[in-house]
Amino acid sequence: MTNDSTTPVTQAAHRARTAAAAIAPLPRAAKDAALAAVADALDARTAEIVEANAKDIAKARAAGTPDAIVDRLTLTPERVRAIASDVRDIVALPDPVGEVVRGSTLPNGIDLRQVRVPLGVVGIIYEARPNVTVDAAALCLKSGNAVLLRGSSSAYESNTALVAVLRDAVAAAGLPADAVQLVPGESRDSVTELMRARGLVDVLIPRGGASLIKNVVENSTVPVIETGTGNCHVYVDAAADLDMAVDILVNSKAQRPSVCNAAETLLVHAGIADVFVPRALDALADAGVTVHADTRIAAHAEGSKATVVAATEEDWETEYLSYDIAAAVVDDLDAAVAHIRRYSSGHTEAIVTGSQPAARRFTQLVDSTTVAVNASTRFTDGGQFGFGAEIGISTQKLHARGPMGLPELTSTKYIVTGDGHTR
Amino acid sequence: MTNDSTTPVTQAAHRARTAAAAIAPLPRAAKDAALAAVADALDARTAEIVEANAKDIAKARAAGTPDAIVDRLTLTPERVRAIASDVRDIVALPDPVGEVVRGSTLPNGIDLRQVRVPLGVVGIIYEARPNVTVDAAALCLKSGNAVLLRGSSSAYESNTALVAVLRDAVAAAGLPADAVQLVPGESRDSVTELMRARGLVDVLIPRGGASLIKNVVENSTVPVIETGTGNCHVYVDAAADLDMAVDILVNSKAQRPSVCNAAETLLVHAGIADVFVPRALDALADAGVTVHADTRIAAHAEGSKATVVAATEEDWETEYLSYDIAAAVVDDLDAAVAHIRRYSSGHTEAIVTGSQPAARRFTQLVDSTTVAVNASTRFTDGGQFGFGAEIGISTQKLHARGPMGLPELTSTKYIVTGDGHTR
Numbered sequence: 001m002t003n004d005s006t007t008p009v010t011q012a013a014h015r016a017r018t019a020a021a022a023i024a025p026l027p028r029a030a031k032d033a034a035l036a037a038v039a040d041a042l043d044a045r046t047a048e049i050v051e052a053n054a055k056d057i058a059k060a061r062a063a064g065t066p067d068a069i070v071d072r073l074t075l076t077p078e079r080v081r082a083i084a085s086d087v088r089d090i091v092a093l094p095d096p097v098g099e100v101v102r103g104s105t106l107p108n109g110i111d112l113r114q115v116r117v118p119l120g121v122v123g124i125i126y127e128a129r130p131n132v133t134v135d136a137a138a139l140c141l142k143s144g145n146a147v148l149l150r151g152s153s154s155a156y157e158s159n160t161a162l163v164a165v166l167r168d169a170v171a172a173a174g175l176p177a178d179a180v181q182l183v184p185g186e187s188r189d190s191v192t193e194l195m196r197a198r199g200l201v202d203v204l205i206p207r208g209g210a211s212l213i214k215n216v217v218e219n220s221t222v223p224v225i226e227t228g229t230g231n232c233h234v235y236v237d238a239a240a241d242l243d244m245a246v247d248i249l250v251n252s253k254a255q256r257p258s259v260c261n262a263a264e265t266l267l268v269h270a271g272i273a274d275v276f277v278p279r280a281l282d283a284l285a286d287a288g289v290t291v292h293a294d295t296r297i298a299a300h301a302e303g304s305k306a307t308v309v310a311a312t313e314e315d316w317e318t319e320y321l322s323y324d325i326a327a328a329v330v331d332d333l334d335a336a337v338a339h340i341r342r343y344s345s346g347h348t349e350a351i352v353t354g355s356q357p358a359a360r361r362f363t364q365l366v367d368s369t370t371v372a373v374n375a376s377t378r379f380t381d382g383g384q385f386g387f388g389a390e391i392g393i394s395t396q397k398l399h400a401r402g403p404m405g406l407p408e409l410t411s412t413k414y415i416v417t418g419d420g421h422t423r
Numbered sequence: 424m425t426n427d428s429t430t431p432v433t434q435a436a437h438r439a440r441t442a443a444a445a446i447a448p449l450p451r452a453a454k455d456a457a458l459a460a461v462a463d464a465l466d467a468r469t470a471e472i473v474e475a476n477a478k479d480i481a482k483a484r485a486a487g488t489p490d491a492i493v494d495r496l497t498l499t500p501e502r503v504r505a506i507a508s509d510v511r512d513i514v515a516l517p518d519p520v521g522e523v524v525r526g527s528t529l530p531n532g533i534d535l536r537q538v539r540v541p542l543g544v545v546g547i548i549y550e551a552r553p554n555v556t557v558d559a560a561a562l563c564l565k566s567g568n569a570v571l572l573r574g575s576s577s578a579y580e581s582n583t584a585l586v587a588v589l590r591d592a593v594a595a596a597g598l599p600a601d602a603v604q605l606v607p608g609e610s611r612d613s614v615t616e617l618m619r620a621r622g623l624v625d626v627l628i629p630r631g632g633a634s635l636i637k638n639v640v641e642n643s644t645v646p647v648i649e650t651g652t653g654n655c656h657v658y659v660d661a662a663a664d665l666d667m668a669v670d671i672l673v674n675s676k677a678q679r680p681s682v683c684n685a686a687e688t689l690l691v692h693a694g695i696a697d698v699f700v701p702r703a704l705d706a707l708a709d710a711g712v713t714v715h716a717d718t719r720i721a722a723h724a725e726g727s728k729a730t731v732v733a734a735t736e737e738d739w740e741t742e743y744l745s746y747d748i749a750a751a752v753v754d755d756l757d758a759a760v761a762h763i764r765r766y767s768s769g770h771t772e773a774i775v776t777g778s779q780p781a782a783r784r785f786t787q788l789v790d791s792t793t794v795a796v797n798a799s800t801r802f803t804d805g806g807q808f809g810f811g812a813e814i815g816i817s818t819q820k821l822h823a824r825g826p827m828g829l830p831e832l833t834s835t836k837y838i839v840t841g842d843g844h845t846r
Contacts, residue, residue: 021764025787106809110798117790119820198640202820217621221641223821244843251845341444352843363838364448367540375533375841384846385837386529397542397625397834398646399822411820414808415786418798420667422674423807 008184009193012148013200016121019176020146024118026175028095034173035091035138041169042084042134042162046077052161053130060154072128073155083134086389090138093388096407097144111417116410118144120202123183123194124391125150125216127208130158136205137166137180139391143409148201150183150194152208195220202411203399207392210319225400227392230260230347231319232377235336235362236280237353238271244374245276245352246283252350252377254287258321260393261348261380265316266327267336268297273329280327281306289323296329316343333358337365344368346395348380369395369402431607432616435571436623439544442599443569447541449598451518457596458514458561464592465507465557465585469500475584476553483577495551496578506557509812513561516811519830520567534840539833541567543625546606546617547814548573548639550631553581559628560589560603562814566832571624573606573617575631618643625834626822630815633742648823650815653683653770654742655800658759658785659703660776661694667797668699668775669706675773675800677710681744683816684771684803688739689750690759691720696752703750704729712746719752739766756781760788767791769818771803792818792825 023031042049053075060070102114122145124136133149140147151159159182167177183190195204198221205225206216217224234252236245252263268276277300284291285306292311293301301308315326316339330336333351340349350372351362363371370380380403382390387405394400400408446454465472476498483493525537545568547559556572563570574582582605590600606613618627621644628648629639640647657675659668675686691699700723707714708729715734716724724731738749739762753759756774763772773795774785786794793803803826805813810828817823823831 021788021790024790104809106807110802112808114825120790218644223646223819225821241843247843247845255846359840365444367444367447367543368836370837370839372839373841375839375844376846378846379533379839379841379844380837384529385535386527396646398648401834402537402837411824413791414793414803414825416793416795416798416802417782418796418802420664420670421798421802422670423678423799423801 007193009190010197010200012181012184013121013194013197015178016146016148016181017200019178020118020120022176023141023146023179024097024120024144026144030173030175031095031142031144032091034170034175035087035141037169037173038134038138038166039084039087039091041165042080042087045165046080049080049158049161049165050075050077053158055157056155065154069128073130073158075130075158079131083131086131086135087138090142090389093142093406095142096410099407101412108421109418110421113415114412115415116407117413119409119411121146121148121200122409123148123150123197123201123204123222125191125194125204125206125208125212127152127212128155130155130162132207133159133162134166135389136391137163139389139406139409141170141175141179143406145409146179146181148181148183148194150191153186156186192219195222198222205392225392225394225404226396227394228260229319229345229395230262231265231317231343231345232261232263232347233265233267233340233344233349234263234377235267235330235333235340235349235351236269236272236276237333237351237355237358237362238269239355239358240269240272240276240352241354242272242276242279246279248350248352248374248376249280250283250287253284253289253325254323255376255378257323260319261377262321263350263377264318264320264326265343266325267330267339268327269333269336270296270329270331273300277329278304281308284325287323289325292324292326294328297327319345333361337362340366340368347393348372348377350375350377369393430616432613433620433623435604435607436544436617436620438601439569439571439604440623442601443541443543445599446564446569446602447520447543447567449567453596453598454518454565454567455514457593457598458510458564460592460596461557461561461589462507462510462514464588465503465510468588469503472503472581472584472588473498473500476581478580479578488577492551496553496581498553498581502554506554509554509558510561513565513812516565516829518565519833522830524835531844532841533844536838537835538838539830540836542832542834544569544571544623545832546571546573546620546624546627546645548614548617548627548629548631548635550575550635551578553578553585555630556582556585557589558812559814560586562812562829562832564593564598564602566829568832569602569604571604571606571617573614576609579609615642618645621645628815648815648817648827649819650817651683652742652768652818653685653816654688654740654766654768655684655686655770656688656690656763656767656772657686657800658690658753658756658763658772658774659692659695659699660756660774660778660781660785661692662778662781663692663695663699663775664777665695665699665702669702671773671775671797671799672703673706673710676707676712676748677746678799678801680746683742684800685744686773686800687741687743687748688766689748690753690762691750692756692759693719693752693754696723700752701727704731707748710746712748715747715749717751720750742768756784760785763789763791770816771795771800773798773800792816
C-alpha cells in the first residue's frame with residue numbers, strides 16, 4: 001500500500017498520513033477547539049491575508065485576467081470575516097465520526113457494529129476561489145481527515161497565507177499542523193504526483209471546470225469523486241401550472257447562471273407548447289436569457305421579444321453557465337426522459353406538473369443526483385439541503401451522490417466483539 | 424459522459440445500459456420472479472452446464488493445471504444445485520432499491536428524500552470459480568443493476584453455458600436478457616476496453632489475485648472497488664486469556680488458509696511472550712503451520728515441535744494463503760498498532776485481550792475494514808455478518824468497506840418535492 005518514490009509531494013502526503021492517524025481518534029471537542037482557533041486566527045490576521053491576496057490580484061490584472069475571475073480571486077476584510085464565520089458554522093455541526101451506522105447481535109452472540117471513521121488523507125484540486133482553501137480544510141478537520149490542498153497558481157500567495165494561518169492555529173490548539181498542507185510546487189507535475197499517490201492519499205476531490213475534472217478522472221490512480229458538472233433540465237409537463245412553470249424556469253436559469261445547479265435546457269410537452277412557449281420566451285427575455293431553440297420552439301419566436309437562435313446538437317450537451325438556455329418541444333414525458341438520459345450530466349432535473357402519476361414516473365425514470373418536482377433546480381446544494389456545508393456536489397454514483405456534507409467525508413469500519421468466538 | 428468508440432465490448436456495455444434503465448424501476452416482485460426462474464433453469468439445465476464445464480476441465484488438465492485450481496473450476500450436479508439454492512437465498516433477501524436513507528422537511532417546506540437506486544451497469548472481472556458468474560449476476564439483478572461478466576478464459580465454456588441459462592431465464596421472466604452479459608472476447612484487450620468504458624460502466628469490481636486487482640486499480644478509468652487482499656493480523660495482548668488466544672490464533676490461521684480473512688501474522692505482547700509463544704508454536708505445529716519468526720519468537724523455538732524459519736522483511740507484507748504465518752513479539756499495544764499500520768492490507772485485525780482499555784484503544788487506532796475483539800479474523804464475511812450474500816470484500820475506503828451486500832450495489836438519489844418553490 002505504500003508509494004516509495006520520494007518527491008516533495010509524496011513527502012507531504014506521508015506527513016499528512018501521520019497527521020491523519022493522530023487526528024482520526026480525536027473527540028469532537030478537540031477538533032472543534034482547533035476550528036474555533038482557526039476562525040479567531042483568520043480574524044486576527046486578516047491584514048496579512050489581504051496583503052498576500054493583493055499580490056495575486058496585481059499579477060492577475062497584469063495578465064489581463066477578466067474582471068469576473070479577478071472578483072472571484074479577491075479577498076477583502078469583509079470576505080475574510082465571512083470565511084471565518086463559515087468556519088464557526090462548521091464548529092456547530094455534529095461530528096460524523098463515531099456514528100454507528102448499523103449494529104446488531106449475530107446469531108452466535110457476536111456484537112457487530114459498523115462505525116463511521118475518517119477517510120484519512122483527502123486531496124482537493126481546485127481553481128481560483130481562495131475561500132475553498134479554508135472551507136475544505138475546515139470540513140476535513142471536522143471529519144478527522146488530513147487535507148492536501150492544491151489550489152490554482154493564480155491564488156498561490158493567498159493560499160500560502162491562508163494555510164500559514166490555518167497551520168499555526170491548528171498547531172496552537174495541539175493538533176498536528178501537517179493535517180493541513182498546501183501541495184508543494186506550482187507546476188502541473190505536482191498535480192500528477194498527487195493523482196498517482198495511491199495508498200498515501202485516500203480520495204481526490206477535483207473542484208472546478210470540466211477540463212480540470214476530466215483530467216483528474218482520467219489520470220488518477222487515487223480514487224476520485226467527480227463533482228459539479230451540471231447540464232440541468234427543466235421539463236414542463238402537459239399538466240403543469242403554467243405560472244409556476246414560468247417561475248421555476250426563470251429561477252432555475254437566471255437566479256445565478258454561473259453555478260452548476262442552474263438550468264441549461266428547457267423541455268416543453270407538445271400539448272402545452274402553444275400556450276406555454278410564448279410566455280416562457282417572454283419571461284426568459286425579461287431575465288436577459290438567450291434561447292437556443294429547436295424548430296418547434298422557434299416556431300413561437302415570431303413576435304416574441306426574446307433573442308432566439310437555432311440550436312445545434314452541441315447545445316443539448318452544453319453547460320452554458322451564462323444567460324443562455326437550450327429549449328426543445330418533446331412529444332411527451334417519456335421523450336423528455338429520453339432526452340435527459342441522452343444529454344444530461346446527471347446533476348439535477350426538474351419537472352413541473354400537477355399530475356401525480358407524471359411526477360412519480362419522472363422521479364422513477366430520471367437517473368440524476370437530484371430530481372425536483374415543482375421546485376427549482378437551484379435547491380441542489382448542501383446548505384439548502386440542511387447539511388450545513390458542502391465540500392462539493394458529486395455527480396458520480398460511487399460513495400457519494402449529490403451535495404456532500406461531513407458524513408460523505410467519512411468511511412466506516414466494522415467492529416466485531418466476541419468472547420473467544422471461532423468458526 | 425458517452426464513449427463513442429464501438430467495439431464488441433462497448434456495444435455490449437451500451438446494451439447493458441439500455442437494460443439497466445429498464446430494470447432499475449422494477450419492483451422487487453418482478454426481479455424476484457426472474458431470479459426464481461434462474462434458479463429453476465439452473466436445476467433444469469444442469470446436464471448442459473456440467474457438459475460445458477467438462478470441456479474447461481479437460482483443457483485445464485491438458486495444460487497441467489494444479490489439482491486445487493481444477494477443483495475450483497469443477498461443476499458437479501451437486502455444485503450446480505448448490506448454486507441454484509444460493510440464488511433462491513438471494514430471492515429471500517430484502518430489495519435495497521427504494522429504501523429511504525434520509526428524509527426531512529426543509530425549513531421552506533420542501534420535502535427532501537434520499538432514496539437508494541441501482542448503480543446501473545456493474546462490471547465484474549474475476550478468476551476461475553464459475554459459481555461467481557451466477558452469484559454476481561443474481562446479486563446485480565436483485566439490486567436492479569445490469570452486469571457485465573468477464574470471467575477467466577479457463578472457465579470460458581462453463582461461463583458461456585451458465586450465462587446462456589441465465590439470459591434465457593431472465594428473458595422468459597419478461598426482463599431484458601442484456602441485463603446479464605458475458606464480456607465478448609477472451610483476450611486481454613477486452614479487459615482493457617471494459618476498464619476504459621467510463622460513462623458506460625458505473626463500477627468495476629475485480630475479484631481474484633493481487634495482480635489482477637492491481638492491474639484494474641491502476642488502469643481503469645471506470646471507478647473501481649478494490650477487493651479482497653487480506654494480510655490479517657492477530658495481536659495477543661498482555662491481558663489475554665491464553666487459551667482463548669490459542670483458539671483464535673489457530674482458527675484465524677488454519678480453519679481455511681486460502682481465503683482473504685485468514686490470519687497471516689501473529690503479534691505477541693512482550694509481557695506474555697515467555698508463556699504464550701511456546702504454546703502458540705505447539706498449537707500452530709499441530710495445525711500444520713510453518714512459522715516465519717522474528718528473533719524474539721525464534722528464541723522460543725528450541726525444543727518446540729514447530730517448524731520455525733527466520734522471517735524476512737517480505738514476510739510481514741505477505742498474504743500467504745497457505746499454512747504459513749509470520750510472527751513477531753512487540754513491546755506493547757502501540758507497537759502492535761504501528762506494525763499493523765505499516766504492513767496490513769487493511770482487511771481484518773484481531774486483538775485478544777481481557778482489558779477493556781486495550782480493546783478500546785486497539786479498535787480506535789487500527790484502521791482496517793474490520794477490527795475483531797476476542798473473535799477470529801474469519802468472521803469478516805457477508806454471510807457471517809448476516810448480509811445473506813456478498814459480492815466481495817472491499818478493502819478500500821470509498822463507497823463500501825468490508826463485506827459488500829446488496830445495499831453496497833446501490834447508489835442514492837435525492838428527490839426534492841415542492842409547491843412551486845424557487846430561491
